[in-house]
Amino acid sequence: MALFSNAAVLLGKELRTEYRSRELLTTTVVFILVVVVLFSFTFDPSAGESRRFGPGLLWLSFLFAASLMLQPCFLREQNNDTLSALRLSVRDPFAIFLAKLSANTLFLLLTEVLMLPIFAVLYNVHILAVFPQLVLVLFLGSLGVAIPGTAFSAISAQARMRELMLPLLLLPLLTPVLLASTEATGGLLEEHPGLRVDWLGFLAGFDVVFLTALWLFGEYLLEE
Amino acid sequence: MTAPAFTPTGIRFENIEKRYGSLYALRRVRLEIRAGESVAFAGRNGSGKTTLLRIAARLVRASSGQLDFLTSGGEPADFATQTGFVAHATMVYDELTAEENLLLFAKLQGIADSSARAAALLDEVGLSERRKSLVRTFSRGMRQRVAIARALLNEPSILLLDEPATGLDPEGITWLANTLRRMRDAGRTILMSLHGESEVSALATRAVRLDAGFVAADTQTGANLHSILTFAGA
Numbered sequence: 001m002a003l004f005s006n007a008a009v010l011l012g013k014e015l016r017t018e019y020r021s022r023e024l025l026t027t028t029v030v031f032i033l034v035v036v037v038l039f040s041f042t043f044d045p046s047a048g049e050s051r052r053f054g055p056g057l058l059w060l061s062f063l064f065a066a067s068l069m070l071q072p073c074f075l076r077e078q079n080n081d082t083l084s085a086l087r088l089s090v091r092d093p094f095a096i097f098l099a100k101l102s103a104n105t106l107f108l109l110l111t112e113v114l115m116l117p118i119f120a121v122l123y124n125v126h127i128l129a130v131f132p133q134l135v136l137v138l139f140l141g142s143l144g145v146a147i148p149g150t151a152f153s154a155i156s157a158q159a160r161m162r163e164l165m166l167p168l169l170l171l172p173l174l175t176p177v178l179l180a181s182t183e184a185t186g187g188l189l190e191e192h193p194g195l196r197v198d199w200l201g202f203l204a205g206f207d208v209v210f211l212t213a214l215w216l217f218g219e220y221l222l223e224e
Numbered sequence: 225m226t227a228p229a230f231t232p233t234g235i236r237f238e239n240i241e242k243r244y245g246s247l248y249a250l251r252r253v254r255l256e257i258r259a260g261e262s263v264a265f266a267g268r269n270g271s272g273k274t275t276l277l278r279i280a281a282r283l284v285r286a287s288s289g290q291l292d293f294l295t296s297g298g299e300p301a302d303f304a305t306q307t308g309f310v311a312h313a314t315m316v317y318d319e320l321t322a323e324e325n326l327l328l329f330a331k332l333q334g335i336a337d338s339s340a341r342a343a344a345l346l347d348e349v350g351l352s353e354r355r356k357s358l359v360r361t362f363s364r365g366m367r368q369r370v371a372i373a374r375a376l377l378n379e380p381s382i383l384l385l386d387e388p389a390t391g392l393d394p395e396g397i398t399w400l401a402n403t404l405r406r407m408r409d410a411g412r413t414i415l416m417s418l419h420g421e422s423e424v425s426a427l428a429t430r431a432v433r434l435d436a437g438f439v440a441a442d443t444q445t446g447a448n449l450h451s452i453l454t455f456a457g458a
Contacts, residue, residue, distance in 0.1 A: 081313035
């Protein structure tokens with residue numbers, strides 16, 4: 001299918017350019033590291049407090065980092081008007097979104113997985129036993145951030161005050177993702193860890209609804 | 225002589241209007257451009273040249289009016305018309321090599337044997353030796369060559385060029401004029417926006433001046449080509 005082959009070609013381009021510049025991954029990892037370390041300085045959490053507040057702090061730092069990471073997603077397509085070249089080349093404009101949100105999810109997930117051990121050490125929580133379940137929560141949460149984030153990145157790239165526009169539009173919308181991801185992560189960090197299927201289902205539902213909306217209306221976001 | 229890989233195509237703008245809020249970029253534009261014509265659009269900045277070309281490329285949707293592609297006989301074309309668009313910006317990625325850029329867009333367009341097509345075009349624009357170099361290391365003239373190669377990937381029957389000579393040195397302008405002459409002589413329809421007369425404008429067989437979104441003069445209705453291209457502010 002042209003949609004998936006176009007998306008795969010574009011995803012390859014996104015990965016190649018990021019591999020060459022390493023701009024997004026480096027800045028996001030450093031940002032999350034700074035936030036997580038600063039939070040750990042502000043209070044000396046006991047094991048119980050870490051389990052209670054840690055997941056929220058972790059997802060807040062992921063969310064802020066994502067708003068940084070998503071900013072250049074469409075902005076850098078404007079430098080040489082490459083977005084027009086893409087629009088002229090792909091059969092289905094959704095391929096552009098599909099590639100970009102896949103790349104964003106991948107970058108976010110990679111950053112989060114890199115940060116988990118540091119978070120575990122600083123906040124004295126055990127993640128090894130629940131690592132696969134944790135990755136599942138991170139994946140669904142990251143997808144929930146990346147889908148609306150990619151759409152709003154396309155909108156804000158054409159707006160004035162674009163640097164402010166993306167976080168202003170995105171962060172309130174992501175409140176349900178923050179809540180569900182925090183609860184699902186919290187469940188896995190409890191003394192008797194358990195996978196919170198209700199919150200995972202909520203995250204999956206959020207992802208499906210926003211992905212469908214992007215598929216239906218994404219084309220209009222790319223119009224001049 | 226081998227037959228061209230494209231079908232000669234004309235284009236008709238029927239009462240095209242484009243509004244951005246209350247601002248009109250184009251007003252009631254009616255133009256019929258026959259297959260194989262080379263048309264230069266002149267006019268001040270903001271007169272609507274770029275908008276008209278972007279509507280022809282189907283990058284911008286007209287607020288009203290109709291855009292038709294025409295066969296060489298002047299009938300509405302019932303085939304998918306291929307257009308090649310060269311904007312003022314290069315429309316290629318600085319972080320990719322010249323070859324990677326062409327391969328990327330060739331694959332997206334579903335061009336069979338994209339490697340051979342990319343290699344042939346890089347040869348045609350004289351960049352074979354630098355095919356592995358990142359575009360960000362190129363001069364403006366070299367970037368423009370990559371841009372033109374990208375626009376030719378799909379063997380377009382209509383070539384749309386928005387101020388293609390901007391930023392080029394005299395050698396680059398000569399190269400561009402020679403390349404466009406080959407395109408024109410092969411039967412491609414060329415629409416280009418220009419500022420003033422140059423080697424490139426000399427290729428035009430017709431000139432149209434836009435003013436505040438209106439068609440203010442057209443050589444087809446008796447205006448003089450030289451006076452349109454040298455109009456103050458054009």
